[in-house]
Amino acid sequence: MSFISLAISIFLFLEARKIYKLFIGKARIPEINKSLKKIYPDVSEKMNDFENNKEYIFTEFLNAKSLVESLEKKLTEDSHKKKCRNFVLMFTTKKYFFYYRKKIEFTDKESWLLLRELSALVVTLSELEKDLKWK
Amino acid sequence: MDTVSKFENLINILIQQTNSNTIRWNIGIPPKNLSYGTDDFFPLFLYTEYQSQSLGLYLRRYRYYHDESEYSWCEDTVFCIIKDDYIVYKYEKNSPALLDLFDKASQQVSGIDNLFK
Numbered sequence: 001m002s003f004i005s006l007a008i009s010i011f012l013f014l015e016a017r018k019i020y021k022l023f024i025g026k027a028r029i030p031e032i033n034k035s036l037k038k039i040y041p042d043v044s045e046k047m048n049d050f051e052n053n054k055e056y057i058f059t060e061f062l063n064a065k066s067l068v069e070s071l072e073k074k075l076t077e078d079s080h081k082k083k084c085r086n087f088v089l090m091f092t093t094k095k096y097f098f099y100y101r102k103k104i105e106f107t108d109k110e111s112w113l114l115l116r117e118l119s120a121l122v123v124t125l126s127e128l129e130k131d132l133k134w135k
Numbered sequence: 136m137d138t139v140s141k142f143e144n145l146i147n148i149l150i151q152q153t154n155s156n157t158i159r160w161n162i163g164i165p166p167k168n169l170s171y172g173t174d175d176f177f178p179l180f181l182y183t184e185y186q187s188q189s190l191g192l193y194l195r196r197y198r199y200y201h202d203e204s205e206y207s208w209c210e211d212t213v214f215c216i217i218k219d220d221y222i223v224y225k226y227e228k229n230s231p232a233l234l235d236l237f238d239k240a241s242q243q244v245s246g247i248d249n250l251f252k
Contacts, residue, residue, distance in 0.1 A: 040231035041238070048154055116147040119232035123139050126229035 018076075025074045026132050032071045033125040039064050040119060047115075050108050057111060058104055064118055065091050071125075083124055087117050142226045146214060146236050149185065153239045158183050160240040165193060166220050174198065178210075181240050182217065189217035192237055195227075212237045 043060050046053035065088060072084040090113075092100040106114065136144075152158045163182045170177060180193040192214055198206040212234055213227040226233070 037231050041235050044150065044232075044235045112147055112151060116143050116232065119147070119230050120139055120143040123143070123228045123230045 021074065021076055022135060025076065026135065028074050029071065029125065029132060030129050032067055032074075033122060033129060035067055036064060036118065036122050036125070040115065040122070043111075043115060047108075047111065050111070054105075058106065061091075061106070061111075061114060062104065064114075068121070075128075080124065080128060083121055087121055090114060090117065138226075139228065142214065142228075143230065143232055146230070146232045149183075149190070150232065150236050150239060152185070153236065153243055156243070158185055160192070160244050162244060163191070166217065166222055169193075169222050179241065181237075181244060183240075191215040191217050191222065192240055194237070 039060050043057055046057055050057070068084050068087050072081055072088070075081050075084065091103050093103050095101050149158065153160070160181045160183045163180050165177045165180045174197070176196040178194045178196055180191065182189055182191045184190075192212070195211045195213055197209055197211070199209040200206045211227055213225055214233055214236070215222045215226065216224045
């Protein structure tokens, strides 16, 4: 008897967590998406004169990174999480097998690549936002 | 590569080329298969040649109906591939890169840089 009640408790706990995640996602994902969307034109504007605006561009990228990291925790689907992970991983360089190093300096080409990934991420999030309206 | 990545990649390249003025954007008339049989309005249609392929970029203004009679006006930026005066593929996602490309392209067409020479 107590075994059944334990099973039900666990089931309810997992359900409650799912609902909590859904609500926090519904509230926060559109906000984060909006902030990410804003970063793109700001950085792109400065890309013309990359050498002189390096500091600004890297700071904006780090902002984007922390936004994406916080976003990752609020997502429920694995495919979306993977996209966030891939973006965050662009800020690391592989040194040895499992040893990663943080990366904060980028070249011109890498910055364009980051911008591209950022834009693709925003497209995915915008679609997700539409889905969330129906949940 | 999925469709979004492909187009984001292309748009990214176009932004860089527009920045360096390697490609020139021109004002054009929307093709018939876009503007006929619809109430939508196209405030600005730009096109360019990239690797002997016509690419277009335009604004689409349309009525967004809240219910049967009430509506508000909305605007979308769309990227398209043109073949023989037909729009064959449209990419109309909510993408910041696309908005940025439109901004850069219209800036180039406006000739704002020439005013400072």
